[in-house]
Each structure stands twice: as structure tokens, then as C-alpha cells.
Amino acid sequence: MEPNRGTRDPRAWFASDAPQLSLAGQWAFRFSERIGASLDFVAPTYDDTRWDRLPVPSHWQLHGYGAPAYTNVRYPFPVEPPHVPDENPTGDYRRTFAVPDEWAGLDAILRFGGVDSCLRAWLNGEEIGSAQGSRLPSEFDVGALLRPGAENVLAVRVHQWSAGSYLEDQDMWWLSGIFRDVALLARPTASLDDFFVHTGYDHVTGQGSLRIEASAPARLVVPELALDIATGDTARIDRVEPWSAEVPRLYHGTLATHGERVPVRIGFRTVVVENGLLKVNGSPILLRGVNRHEFDTDHGRTVSGELMRRDVTMMKAHNLNAVRTSHYPPHPHFLDLCDELGLYVIDECDLETHGFERVGWRGNPADDPRWEDALVDRMRRMVERDKNHPSIIMWSLGNESGSGRNLAAMAQWTRLRDPSRPLHYEGDQTCANVDVYSRMYADHAEVEAIGQGTEEPLSDPALDARRRTLPFILCEYGHAMGNGPGGFSEYQELFERYPRCQGGFVWEWIDHGLRQYTPEGRPFFAYGGDFGEPVHDGNFVADGLIFPDRTASPALLELKKVIEPVRIRADASTGTLLIGNRYDFRTLSHLAFNWTLETEGVPLAAGHLDVPTVRPGREVELPFPQLPSRSGESWLTVQAVLAADTDWAPAGHEVAWGQIPVSPGQPLPPPRRHASPVVDENGLRLGPGAFDPISGRLRALGSLEVEGPRLDVWRAPTDNDRGAPEDGGGLAAQWRDLGLHRMRHRVIEVLTENDAVVVHAREAPAGTDVGLRTTYTWTVADQMLVLSLVVMPEGTWPVPLPRLGLRLAVPARLGKIEWFGRGPGEAYPDTRQAARVGRFTSTVEDLQTPYVMPQENGNRTEVRWAALTDKHGHGLRINGLACFDFTARRWTSETLETAQHASDLRPSDRIWVNLDAAHHGIGSAACGPGVLPRYRLDARPTRFAVAFTEVDQ
Numbered sequence: 011m012e013p014n015r016g017t018r019d020p021r022a023w024f025a026s027d028a029p030q031l032s033l034a035g036q037w038a039f040r041f042s043e044r045i046g047a048s049l050d051f052v053a054p055t056y057d058d059t060r061w062d063r064l065p066v067p068s069h070w071q072l073h074g075y076g077a078p079a080y081t082n083v084r085y086p087f088p089v090e091p092p093h094v095p096d097e098n099p100t101g102d103y104r105r106t107f108a109v110p111d112e113w114a115g116l117d118a119i120l121r122f123g124g125v126d127s128c129l130r131a132w133l134n135g136e137e138i139g140s141a142q143g144s145r146l147p148s149e150f151d152v153g154a155l156l157r158p159g160a161e162n163v164l165a166v167r168v169h170q171w172s173a174g175s176y177l178e179d180q181d182m183w184w185l186s187g188i189f190r191d192v193a194l195l196a197r198p199t200a201s202l203d204d205f206f207v208h209t210g211y212d213h214v215t216g217q218g219s220l221r222i223e224a225s226a227p228a229r230l231v232v233p234e235l236a237l238d239i240a241t242g243d244t245a246r247i248d249r250v251e252p253w254s255a256e257v258p259r260l261y262h263g264t265l266a267t268h269g270e271r272v273p274v275r276i277g278f279r280t281v282v283v284e285n286g287l288l289k290v291n292g293s294p295i296l297l298r299g300v301n302r303h304e305f306d307t308d309h310g311r312t313v314s315g316e317l318m319r320r321d322v323t324m325m326k327a328h329n330l331n332a333v334r335t336s337h338y339p340p341h342p343h344f345l346d347l348c349d350e351l352g353l354y355v356i357d358e359c360d361l362e363t364h365g366f367e368r369v370g371w372r373g374n375p376a377d378d379p380r381w382e383d384a385l386v387d388r389m390r391r392m393v394e395r396d397k398n399h400p401s402i403i404m405w406s407l408g409n410e411s412g413s414g415r416n417l418a419a420m421a422q423w424t425r426l427r428d429p430s431r432p433l434h435y436e437g438d439q440t441c442a443n444v445d446v447y448s449r450m451y452a453d454h455a456e457v458e459a460i461g462q463g464t465e466e467p468l469s470d471p472a473l474d475a476r477r478r479t480l481p482f483i484l485c486e487y488g489h490a491m492g493n494g495p496g497g498f499s500e501y502q503e504l505f506e507r508y509p510r511c512q513g514g515f516v517w518e519w520i521d522h523g524l525r526q527y528t529p530e531g532r533p534f535f536a537y538g539g540d541f542g543e544p545v546h547d548g549n550f551v552a553d554g555l556i557f558p559d560r561t562a563s564p565a566l567l568e569l570k571k572v573i574e575p576v577r578i579r580a581d582a583s584t585g586t587l588l589i590g591n592r593y594d595f596r597t598l599s600h601l602a603f604n605w606t607l608e609t610e611g612v613p614l615a616a617g618h619l620d621v622p623t624v625r626p627g628r629e630v631e632l633p634f635p636q637l638p639s640r641s642g643e644s645w646l647t648v649q650a651v652l653a654a655d656t657d658w659a660p661a662g663h664e665v666a667w668g669q670i671p672v673s674p675g676q677p678l679p680p681p682r683r684h685a686s687p688v689v690d691e692n693g694l695r696l697g698p699g700a701f702d703p704i705s706g707r708l709r710a711l712g713s714l715e716v717e718g719p720r721l722d723v724w725r726a727p728t729d730n731d732r733g734a735p736e737d738g739g740g741l742a743a744q745w746r747d748l749g750l751h752r753m754r755h756r757v758i759e760v761l762t763e764n765d766a767v768v769v770h771a772r773e774a775p776a777g778t779d780v781g782l783r784t785t786y787t788w789t790v791a792d793q794m795l796v797l798s799l800v801v802m803p804e805g806t807w808p809v810p811l812p813r814l815g816l817r818l819a820v821p822a823r824l825g826k827i828e829w830f831g832r833g834p835g836e837a838y839p840d841t842r843q844a845a846r847v848g849r850f851t852s853t854v855e856d857l858q859t860p861y862v863m864p865q866e867n868g869n870r871t872e873v874r875w876a877a878l879t880d881k882h883g884h885g886l887r888i889n890g891l892a893c894f895d896f897t898a899r900r901w902t903s904e905t906l907e908t909a910q911h912a913s914d915l916r917p918s919d920r921i922w923v924n925l926d927a928a929h930h931g932i933g934s935a936a937c938g939p940g941v942l943p944r945y946r947l948d949a950r951p952t953r954f955a956v957a958f959t960e961v962d963q
């Protein structure tokens with residue numbers, strides 16, 4: 011349980027002009043499956059020429075040694091703390107390096123940025139110490155051992171498992187090795203060991219305060235502020251510009267001793283919890299946050315600076331303003347980027363003991379005094395390393411570690427060391443040690459109760475009374491696994507309605523799918539179980555807003571829209587536009603407002619809006635722009651875009667938008683020509699439609715072969731349909747149990763009437779008496795073949811339907827898609843905020859959303875019409891008599907359901923099209939609440955009509 015031996019006291023991580031040497035590169039590497047390999051390699055004379063070579067930093071499992079393994083809560087080893095099995099994969103590392111002559115006589119520090127899970131190191135044959143704490147730095151004094159001008163030999167032994175592993179049960183891949191940089195830092199005489207920048211901002215006077223506490227006398231110079239102060243002095247600066255995530259103003263200074271010069275970035279800001287609210291610079295803030303694990307699909311938790319920047323840039327571009335570093339301190343460069351580009355950070359300690367839950371929390375290190383040093387050590391190493399980042403507004407003690415005295419000790423140490431930041435920890439609902447009330451996955455009703463202050467009381471009245479005075483955040487919500495989550499906008503409404511609810515952090519940023527290749531070389535993203543792990547949690551590791559390749563999932567686009575900092579709407583009663591500012595600090599002067607008028611999705615006019623100053627939290631009213639006359643369904647789209655380039659997006663980047671219907675669509679004109687059914691030796695025909703006379707199914711439309719539409723209620727269950735692992739399969743299991751995935755069809759009769767073909771049928775699952783009575787009425791109106799479907803449920807339906815509509819198949823060549831409706835992306839009843847009304851083009855391939863685990867996806871909603879055509883423009887057009895939901899794919903829902911990875915899906919010889927009257931919502935039941943009642947699709951009498959036309963464009 012002893013966390014480390016021989017390490018230096020934790021301190022700030024900073025840049026400097028003192029010499030340093032990166033030890034990244036190819037190291038000699040020897041892998042053993044278990045403990046017991048000889049320690050002979052630590053001798054400088056040892057010959058490692060026969061060893062393999064492994065890059066540092068990296069994880070050895072991603073270079074063919076051992077294998078990645080994924081578990082969420084369970085420890086993949088027996089729970090007998092602090093012991094671990096002898097099957098303990100071990101990596102021995104060696105490298106030689108030269109140190110410049112100028113280093114002679116200097117102190118030097120060997121710094122490991124992150125080693126999973128423990129290390130023991132020898133320099134030039136001498137043992138220098140050992141350390142645990144995978145995502146925390148470990149530093150050793152090595153000046154006396156270095157041989158400037160000669161060859162130096164560093165030998166390191168790393169074990170996959172250690173006592174520290176009990177503290178690192180985060181929901182992620184178990185990946186080992188030296189995965190962050192290793193560096194040698196020369197420490198000239200009179201250099202700085204550590205310093206702490208204390209800043210404040212007084213929002214009443216506009217004054218900033220600055221004081222530097224340092225390990226050695228030093229001066230701080232900030233030219234922009236004409237400031238030159240000694241350590242220990244407090245400077246007060248009038249009219250500074252404060253730092254916030256919205257305007258991340260940094261002042262650049264230099265901290266200098268006789269021995270070195272250190273660049274310091276100063277952000278003036280004050281964070282307090284006051285009157286039950288979390289405030290930055292005097293204003294309550296609304297956290298639009300996300301949980302971020304460090305992840306790269308090819309390199310695991312070894313993440314390049316470029317990818318870190320991409321993450322922060324993408325977060326900013328999607329209107330996020332906060333990140334929780336779940337569940338360990340990230341590489342410090344990520345925090346530099348948060349300072350620079352503007353994100354509020356909850357910096358979380360490298361601590362999770364979740365697996366003890368499965369043994370009734372017996373032996374939980376959070377409450378066993380023998381582990382106190384190890385836990386406090388982790389907190390110290392995080393706080394000391396990261397204390398100078400203005401972006402960090404809260405410290406978090408860790409995640410899912412139950413409750414106990416060692417958490418209290420961590421909190422106590424932190425309060426003394428840094429009283430300037432509130433503390434967070436969700437795992438102990440008494441909130442005894444923290445300053446904010448935090449929950450994960452609370453449903454909307456509970457959040458509302460907390461917002462109203464009517465939450466369930468704690469059993470201890472004193473603690474309960476205290477908790478009622480705390481601001482509330484959801485440290486995790488909106489589980490972004492697979493398709494979904496649904497319900498973002500309803501959470502956002504609560505955050506905006508109740509001051510106590512200060513927002514939350516979506517779970518999570520990225521799918522941790524590891525890129526792999528099938529034997530034929532097709533790429534796919536692997537999840538738990540794909541590496542033969544005996545104990546694993548499947549695709550629960552793929553629950554991010556971005557895919558493993560860092561492309562945005564529909565959920566990220568949905569979230570961007572829901573949390574947009576500008577609300578654009580119309581007041582129908584006064585005929586005005588309303589522009590609301592939902593920033594906490596800034597006006598809208600950095601934005602330009604454009605409008606476009608579209609009829610049937612075709613642009614008709616466009617212009618620019620002059621928006622006066624709107625203060626945060628306020629709304630202004632503007633007259634509508636002058637619109638030209640038009641006929642046909644028309645929408646006015648108003649966009650707020652960046653007026654100038656920023657560090658995270660170029661000018662013109664869309665921040666927010668609103669759409670206002672300005673003219674309704676016209677109903678289809680009454681048909682001029684009807685047709686009567688014809689029955690002859692060729693079968694049954696009605697206008698352009700050819701039918702099978704026995705089943706009544708459409709076989710062709712003009713020259714187009716079709717497999718005619720039939721009722722369909724099935725969708726390939728989403729992760730949210732399948733529910734949480736402990737839910738026994740969730741709603742999807744109930745659907746299958748009822749047999750909705752294997753409906754049986756019975757044609758009752760096929761009638762030819764004067765101007766119609768009418769098919770009466772019943773569709774139902776085997777083994778039950780519930781069913782759906784259907785009437786398909788086919789008529790002709792001009793060249794359109796119109797299908798009107800009436801569905802009448804029979805019996806008592808115990809579950810909602812997955813979907814309700816029609817499925818048909820068309821020739822594979824009709825792969826070009828155009829539609830007028832909501833788009834461009836996928837949308838379901840409770841995930842449709844980001845979809846705007848317009849005319850869109852795509853291909854069947856591009857309509858698919860590549861969820862890591864294949865499942866229902868790609869639905870386009872509120873479609874007025876859609877056309878599927880071949881490359882010559884020949885094909886099928888579908889007009890809805892009312893709006894419909896539309897999907898098209900090259901495989902059936904059944905094939906989609908059986909696929910385990912996207913690479914399993916191969917095009918069939920047809921395109922399968924679903925035209926739905928409705929879909930069941932998506933919800934967040936994979937972890938969290940299910941579908942809200944208003945998005946349930948109950949079996950009820952339904953009427954639905956579409957018209958088919960063969961087109962040649």
C-alpha cells in the first residue's frame with residue numbers, strides 16, 4: 011500500500027529555459043507473462059541487444075505483448091487487497107542516453123509523466139525508487155548518478171498489476187506500460203522547485219489580485235500589466251480582464267530566479283460557492299460539460315498533443331464549456347489547452363475503487379486507514395501538479411469509491427493547500443467532504459425535485475440541511491452509448507429553469523474502440539471481449555459523443571444544438587424575432603446573424619440581421635426581415651455565426667440557429683386521373699402498380715421492381731433499448747420475448763374495388779393473441795400510386811412498439827437519396843433538436859451512422875418527400891400525405907441486429923427502405939432513465955399514407 015519510495019515531493023509541472031532531455035523513443039523491452047523474471051537487466055553492462063524494441067511512451071498491449079482487457083466495475087483479479095496474482099504481466103525496459111557536458115554538477119530530475127500501474131527504476135545500476143499512481147507524475151533526484159559526457163543506462167521494471175490497481179478501477183481498458191513522456195530535467199543552482207500562482211478577480215471593482223508563492227526567491231514580470239513583483243508580494247491591478255471559459259484571457263509573465271526563467275500564464279478569476287450557487291467572477295455559471303477519458307484508437311491513453319488540441323477545439327466548436335477529467339488527471343498539456351481556449355475543468359484524482367461494490371464494499375481502500383497515505387498521496391500529486399491552471403475550477407476526489415475516512419483526509423489536505431477551489435466527489439451522497447451536490451444519471455424528475463429543493467432527505471438531519479444549501483450538478487448524465495441518448499433538451503430545460511441546477515457533464519467524450527483489422531484487412535473498432543478476455547463488459551466501453559476516429563456522432567450535434575448559447579425564436583403574436591443571450595459573461599458582439607428563406611428547401615432570399623447589444627441572460631426583439639412573396643412550404647433560418655476567426659473555429663462557424671415556418675405547405679391538388687384495377691393473366695395491376703394477386707403485395711412500380719411495402723414494427727435494438735447490464739436485456743428483451751422480431755403475416759383478403767386495391771391482413775407474433783389488423787388501400791392519383799395504411803391493435807399490448815410503419819425493398823442501384831424534411835443528420839423523437847427542415851442529398855452509404863456496435867440508426871425525421879434514384883436519375887419518389895420517418899440501408903434490420911462490428915455488414919442485392927408513421931424514443935436506459943412518457947410509442951389505431959411515383963429526373 012506504500013505508494014512510492016525514493017520519489018521527490020510533488021510539485022507544479024512547468025516549462026522552463028533550463029536544459030531538459032526527452033527520453034521518448036525506442037527502448038529495449040522484455041516482456042514476461044508473470045512475475046519472477048531475473049533482475050539482471052538493471053546492470054549497466056547487461057546486453058539487451060536480443061531484446062525487442064518498444065516505443066516510449068506507449069502501452070505494451072498495443073504492440074503485441076499481452077492483450078487489452080476491458081471491464082467496467084469488476085476487478086479482473088481476485089479482490090484481496092493489496093495483493094495481485096502472480097500472473098502479473100511485466101515489462102522490463104532499458105535505454106541508454108548521453109547527457110551534455112554542461113549538465114556536469116547540476117541537479118537533475120528524472121520525471122515519469124505516467125506509468126501504468128507501477129514502476130521500479132535503476133539509473134547506472136543504482137536503484138532510484140519505485141512508484142504507483144498511473145496517471146500521476148513520479149520524479150526522482152538523479153543528479154548525483156548521472157554521468158555527463160558518458161553513456162547512462164536507465165532500467166525500469168513495470169508491472170501491470172500492483173496494490174495501486176485497486177485504486178484504479180476506472181471504466182476503461184486495462185492498458186499498461188510507460189504511456190506518458192519520460193524526461194530528464196536539469197535543475198541549475200537557484201532554480202525553482204515549485205511555485206503557486208494565486209489570482210483573484212473582484213467583479214465589483216474589476217480589480218485583479220496576484221501573488222506568487224515559490225520555493226525560492228523569484229520575481230514575476232508581466233510586461234502587459236507593467237508588473238514586476240517579488241514572490242510573496244500581492245499585486246492589485248485595476249481593470250484587468252478576467253479569465254472565463256467564454257473569454258479565456260491570459261496574461262503572459264515570466265518568473266525568474268538567478269538559475270532559470272519560467273513562462274507563467276495568468277488568468278484572473280475567482281471561484282466560490284455562495285448562497286447555494288457556484289459562481290465564477292461573481293456570476294453563477296451553467297456547466298455545459300462532458301466527461302473526457304484520454305483515448306486514441308491506435309494508442310490508448312497515449313494521446314498526442316495534436317489530438318488533445320483536436321479534443322478541446324471540437325468541444326469548443328460544439329458549444330461545450332466544461333470538462334471533467336474522468337477519472338484521473340489528464341496529461342498536463344490538455345490543461346494548458348483548456349486555459350488557452352477556454353474550458354472549465356473539474357480535475358479528478360486518479361482514484362476509483364468501484365469493484366469493491368461487488369463485495370459489499372468490504373475492504374474498500376477509501377475507508378481503511380492503511381490506505382490513507384496512498385489516497386492522500388494521489389490527491390497531493392494532482393493538486394500540486396495542476397494548481398496553476400486557471401481553467402481548473404474544482405478538484406474532484408475521484409470517482410465511485412464509496413465513502414470513508416480517507417476521502418475525508420484527502421479533502422482536508424486539499425482545503426488547507428488550496429482553499430481557492432471548491433471540492434467535488436459524487437460517490438458519497440452525504441456530501442460531507444464536498445462543496446457541491448453531485449449526482450450521476452439522475453432522471454429528469456429527480457433533477458427537478460433537486461432544483462425545487464424537495465429532494466429525498468438524508469437520514470442525518472445536519473448533513474441533509476447542509477446538502478440543501480449546495481448547488482447541484484450532474485457529474486454524469488446522457489449516456490452516449492450507441493444511438494442516443496434521448497432527453498438532452500429536457501435536462502437543459504431543467505438546468506435553465508432552476509438556478510440550483512448548474513448543468514452537468516455528459517457521459518462521455520469518446521468511444522474507446524480500439525482499431526483492429528479483420529483477417530481480410532477490413533478495419534473495425536474493438537470493444538470488450540474482442541481480445542479474448544475471460545471477464546469483460548462488452549461494448550459498454552463505447553459510449554462517447556465522438557466515434558473512436560474522432561468524427562462527431564449525431565449525439566454531439568444534438569448536444570451542440572441543445573446547449574447553444576444563443577436562442578433564436580419567433581414570437582408569433584407580435585411577429586417578431588427573439589434573440590436570447592445564454593452566455594454567462596459575454597454579449598453577442600462576437601457573432602454575426604444571417605438569415606435565409608427557403609421554399610421547399612430551395613434558397614429564395616438571404617440577408618443579414620443587425621442585432622443590438624444583448625446582455626447575458628437577456629433577450630432582444632427584432633422585426634422580421636422583409637421577405638419576398640413565395641408559394642410552398644417556406645422556412646426562415648436565422649444563424650448566429652462567428653464574426654471573426656477564433657483559436658477553435660474560423661469566422662462563419664455556426665454557433666446557434668433557429669428556424670421559423672413562414673408559409674405552410676400546400677396540400678396535394680385533387681387528382682385529375684384515377685385508375686381501376688385490372689386482373690388478367692399477368693396478375694393484378696392498378697395504374698403504374700403491379701401486384702401479386704394472392705398476397706396483394708406490390709411487385710413493380712412502372713419499370714421499377716419493388717418488394718412491396720408491408721407493415722414493419724422491428725428495429726435492431728439500440729444499446730439504450732437493451733438497457734443497463736443489470737436490466738436483463740431491457741426493453742429489447744421484452745420485445746423479443748413477445749416476438750416482435752418475428753412477426754407473422756396473414757392476408758385475409760385482397761379486394762379489387764372500383765378504383766382501389768384493398769388488402770386486409772393481420773400481423774402478429776407467434777404464441778400470443780395480440781396483433782395488428784392492417785388495411786392497405788391502394789389508389790391512383792395521376793401518376794402516383796397512393797398507399798393508405800390503417801393499423802388497429804388487437805389485444806392488450808404489454809410493451810411499446812419499436813417502430814410503426816412500412817418496409818419495402820428497391821433495386822440496389824437506387825443509391826442516391828434526396829429528401830425534403832429534417833436533416834441532414836439522423837433524428838428520433840427525443841433526439842431531433844439538431845435536425846433542421848431543408849432539402850438534403852446523400853447516398854445510402856452516408857445515411858448510415860457507424861455505431862461501434864451496429865444497431866438501429868440513420869432515421870431521417872419529418873420527411874415530406876424522399877427520392878431514391880440511380881446515377882441516371884431514374885428511381886422512386888415517395889411523398890408523405892403527412893410527414894414520415896425514413897431510413898434506407900443495404901441490409902435488413904435483422905442483419906443489422908446480428909452484426910457485432912461495422913465490418914460485419916455487407917451490402918445485399920437490394921436497398922431496404924422503412925417509411926414510418928412513428929418511432930419509439932431513444933432514452934438513455936443503457937445507463938440512466940429510459941424514454942420519457944411523451945416519447946413512448948404505444949400500439950394505438952394509426953392511419954398513415956404515402957404516395958409512390960416512378961421518376962426520371
Ligand code: IPT
Pocket residue numbers: 082180181337409410450451486489517550553937
Ligand atoms: C458510471 C461511472 O462513473 C462511469 O465511469 C461509467 O462507468 C458510467 O457509469 C457508465 O458508462 S457508474 C454507473 C454504475 C452509474
